[in-house]
Ligand SMILES: Nc1ncnc2c1ncn2[C@@H]1O[C@H](COP(=O)(O)OP(=O)(O)OP(=O)(O)O)[C@@H](O)[C@H]1O
């Protein structure tokens with residue numbers, strides 16, 4: 001799905017990424033972690049072709065970065081920028097722009113239904129007509145997530161999608177991602193801590209000073225450092241039992 005080999009990126013006079021290798025295969029949920037300034041945003045921006053590579057190569061969906069990539073199948077959520085642009089747009093306008101790309105400059109039939117479905121997924125269906133300037137920072141971030149989801153992508157690349165988002169919205173976002181991943185979505189997500197997404201994450205890649213220093217099992221959440229939890233500390237096997245019983249009670253492990 002995503003394959004980066006020896007990626008080097010230079011910004012201004014500084015080398016930011018030094019030979020980064022990263023592979024994300026079908027159905028994986030990979031967390032990209034690292035301290036502020038370690039190069040996480042630089043890496044994901046180079047993966048989606050926003051920043052030029054000084055060296056190395058990237059393939060997305062089996063095609064080298066460029067016009068041959070099937071961009072319609074790629075959803076990208078940039079790290080939130082606090083500055084407001086001059087012209088206010090409604091949430092629906094921003095989300096529908098996710099249906100446009102280089103080869104499609106007009107909205108497809110059914111755009112409005114698809115746009116409103118994407119807003120529904122992030123819990124903002126009732127704010128469709130509101131200007132994004134009237135939304136909170138966390139709600140604006142959810143609009144960007146909806147803009148990526150409206151394409152019904154096969155792979156999503158998200159840069160700190162839950163930074164500055166309140167706990168209920170984080171839980172809602174995690175629930176949406178859980179559903180999409182169970183339907184086959186592949187995800188690369190930049191995070192500061194695994195948080196609500198921890199149960200979904202299959203692998204973690206850690207950057208330090210523009211290099212990969214870990215690629216493997218996600219870090220275990222250290223007690224006391226993450227958000228306080230109430231009754232969710234039970235093992236996943238028992239929480240599963242609270243959902244509806246499956247039609248067959250075969251003891252075969254899944
Ligand atoms: N346009 C630019 N010109 C020069 N240096 C830049 C530019 N943009 C970013 N940098 C530098 O590149 C390095 C990596 O930045 P990047 O935004 O990729 O880090 P990050 O891991 O995403 O950090 P954060 O967790 O704060 O989002 C930083 O040292 C930053 O100062």
Ligand SMILES: [Mg+2]
Nearest residue numbers: 040041042079
């Ligand atoms: Mg960043």
